[in-house]
Amino acid sequence: MSAAPELRRNSLDLPEAVEAARAQYAARRPRSAALHAGALEVLAGGNTRTVIAYEPFPAAMVRGEDCRLWDLDDHAYLDLCGEYTAGLFGHSEPRIHDALHAVLRRGINFASVGPGEEKLARLICGRFPSIERVRFTNSGTEANLMALTAARAFTGRAKIMAFRGGYHGGVLTFPITGASLATLPLPFVMADYNDNDSAAAVARANAADLAVILVEPMQGSGGCIPARPDFLATLRALADETGAVLIFDEVMTSRHSAGGVQARLGITPDMTTLGKYIAGGMSFGAFGGRADIMALFGGKLPHAGTFNNNVLSMAAGGVAMGEIFTAEVAEALYQRGEALRARLNAVGAAAGVPLSFTGIGSMLTAQFRIPAPDRPYVPTPGEEQLRELFFFDMLEAGIYLARRGMVALSLPVADADLDRFVAAVADFAENRAELLRADGVTG
Known part of the structure; x- marks a missing residue:
């Protein structure tokens, strides 16, 4: 599904856009919200794994099959988080x-x-x-x-x-x-x-x-x-x-x-x-x-x-x-990831916005600066908010990836799934173009 019209308004500044995305996310996931509220009573921070925690609360996943996930509120996702590379074989090999x-x-x-x-x-x-x-x-x-x-x-x-x-x-x-x-x-x-x-x-x-x-x-x-x-x-x-x-x-x-x-x-x-x-x-x-x-x-x-x-x-x-995971399978996955990253970088270039993707093979991360960085850096507050907006927009499009913008392909991901992701990124680059140009980093 595509982002809701109210989230596409170019009149929103970046903090407003992030807050609107959070509010829409929360409104559509009452069961995950209730689970988080209960978890806060017994789990320090409401979870036991910091990397999967985010505001206002994390979506609780309850079922997986191949490269698909379903959350507690019955939303389906294309799983491109791939359990931070641990989920190479998908959920049901x-x-x-x-x-x-x-x-x-x-x-x-x-x-x-x-x-x-x-x-x-x-x-x-x-x-x-x-x-x-x-x-x-x-x-x-x-x-x-x-x-x-x-x-x-x-x-x-x-x-x-x-x-x-x-x-x-x-x-x-x-x-x-x-x-x-x-x-x-x-x-x-x-x-x-x-x-x-x-x-x-x-x-x-x-x-x-x-x-x-x-x-x-x-x-x-x-x-x-x-x-x-x-x-x-x-x-x-x-x-x-x-x-x-x-x-x-x-x-x-x-x-x-x-x-x-x-x-x-x-x-x-x-x-x-x-x-x-x-x-x-x-x-x-x-x-x-x-x-x-x-x-x-x-x-x-x-x-x-x-x-x-x-x-x-x-x-x-x-x-x-x-x-x-034979040598041939490993090489094919590597090449698919290389091709995907090239396509995604072409999306950012065509839109004329500071959006790039770094990585090797089947692992990549969205960066809100051009040229793509070649070493770690301290992100600006604007880049951090763009990263959060990207995460919520991808969730709204039915795509689950890491909160930090990382993708790790699993073997069950098909070409049609990659096409869907590229299209979602293109929508993001178009719908958020003004925010990207104002708050991303160029040069």
């Missing part, structure tokens, strides 16, 4: 469902090793160039924490070089605006993303005690900002020069080829962290790398976790990575 049902019939918690664990490990080691040995966790956050632990123990050093705008989990977040109160108090030294000189200066200044260089090949939470290949190559050289362990956080970007961005670019880190989609939608994380580093877990370093090798994640992961 029959092969994954069959594997999970078979496991449930045999039992759930065995407190032992099992064949599913070895099978999934072998699949992962066979795909990612840097991973000679691997261990499993329950999330990407845990995977990054354990990789950092391993690298610091292996080098006998303490400091961790990370990048402004980066995100490596709920307790490892580095906003461009400064430190996060949620981030663990480890000895981080910060550099600027996609800035070779900044990285070199920080690495060399801390070389004697630098244990880790931790980087996303594309900053996901930071706005789908891809790392330049020369930047990643510089980090590889700096790790060799200083003796630090180079870790690629490919929790999100591993979907961009059979072997992730590292395989696509031919730049191999010492360790890699994984998560999100690999267990077919179940809770999952993994960290792995060179055999000599990972050998620490044969004795010196303990690594516990009741559900690290839970039978549901192991079974679903074996099917997801062994049967469904």
